[in-house]
Amino acid sequence: MVAAASSEDAVQTPRHVAIIMDGNGRWARQRMWPRTLGHREGVEALRRAVDAAGELGLDYLTVFGFSTENWRRPKDEVNALFDLLRLYVDRDLKRLTDEGVRVRIIGEREGLSSDILDIIERAEARTAHNSRLHLTIAFNYGGQQEIARAARRLAEDAVAGKIKPEEISAAMFAGYLDTRGLPPPDIVIRTSGELRLSNFLLWQAAYSELVFLDVLWPDFDKAALEKAMSEFAQRGRRFGGVGGA
Numbered sequence: 001m002v003a004a005a006s007s008e009d010a011v012q013t014p015r016h017v018a019i020i021m022d023g024n025g026r027w028a029r030q031r032m033w034p035r036t037l038g039h040r041e042g043v044e045a046l047r048r049a050v051d052a053a054g055e056l057g058l059d060y061l062t063v064f065g066f067s068t069e070n071w072r073r074p075k076d077e078v079n080a081l082f083d084l085l086r087l088y089v090d091r092d093l094k095r096l097t098d099e100g101v102r103v104r105i106i107g108e109r110e111g112l113s114s115d116i117l118d119i120i121e122r123a124e125a126r127t128a129h130n131s132r133l134h135l136t137i138a139f140n141y142g143g144q145q146e147i148a149r150a151a152r153r154l155a156e157d158a159v160a161g162k163i164k165p166e167e168i169s170a171a172m173f174a175g176y177l178d179t180r181g182l183p184p185p186d187i188v189i190r191t192s193g194e195l196r197l198s199n200f201l202l203w204q205a206a207y208s209e210l211v212f213l214d215v216l217w218p219d220f221d222k223a224a225l226e227k228a229m230s231e232f233a234q235r236g237r238r239f240g241g242v243g244g245a
C-alpha cells in the first residue's frame with residue numbers, strides 16, 4: 001500500500017514523543033499523601049523525562065501539564081498545578097537554556113493570570129534560539145478547543161480575504177494550530193494504565209502510535225521511555241513487514 005510507506009518511515013525513527021503524565025493522584029494516595037504531593041513528584045519525573053529524551057536522541061518532547069478540563073478539580077489542586085509551572089520554570093529555565101532546550105507552551109492563553117503569562121513568555125523568549133530538544137508543555141490545553149481556535153482564525157482570514165475557502169487543506173489547517181512548526185508525535189504515551197487520549201493532541205495524533213504504560217507518572221524514568229520506544233520500534237517492524245521478526 002502506497003499510503004503505508006510514509007507512516008512506516010516515521011515509525012522507524014521516532015523524533016517526537018508526547019506524554020499524558022497521568023497517575024500523580026493515585027501515586028500520592030498509595031502513600032496516604034495529599035494529591036498535590038503527587039503532582040510535585042510529577043515535576044521530578046518531568047525532569048527525568050527531559051533528560052532521558054535528550055540522552056535517547058529525541059528532537060521533540062511534548063507533555064500534558066494542565067488540561068482545560070482540569071479546572072473542574074478543587075481550587076487548591078488547580079492552584080498547586082499553576083504553582084508547579086512557576087516552580088518548574090523558575091528552577092529549571094537556566095539549565096534548560098544552557099542545555100539547548102527550546103521551551104514552548106501551547107494552549108489557551110486567554111484567562112491566564114498576568115504572572116503566568118509572564119512566566120510563559122520568559123521561558124519561550126529565553127530559549128527561542130535553542131534547537132537541541134524542543135520541549136512543548138501543553139498548559140490550559142484541550143485538543144478540541146485548539147481545533148476550534150484554529151478554525152476561528154482561519155475563518156477570520158477568509159473573511160478578511162487573506163485566504164480562499166477552496167485553498168484550505170489539512171496542511172494549511174495545521175499551520176493554524178498551536179503546534180504549527182512541530183512535527184506530529186510519533187508516539188503518544190499515557191502512563192497509569194488509563195486507555196484514553198483525554199483531549200490531547202487530537203489532530204496531531206492521527207497517525208501516532210499509542211503506548212499505554214502501567215507506571216504511575218511520578219515513577220516515570222528513562223527505562224520507561226526506552227520501553228515505550230522499543231514497543232514503538234517493534235510495531236514499526238510489523239507494520240512494514242520487512243527486515244524484522
Ligand code: FPP
Nearest residue numbers: 021022023024025026042043065084085088
Ligand atoms: C494527571 O494525574 C496529571 C495532571 C493533571 C497534571 C500533570 C502535572 C505534572 C506532572 C506536574 C508538572 C507540570 C508542569 C506544568 C510543570 P492525576 O492527578 O489525574 O492522577 P490520578 O489519575 O491518579 O488522580
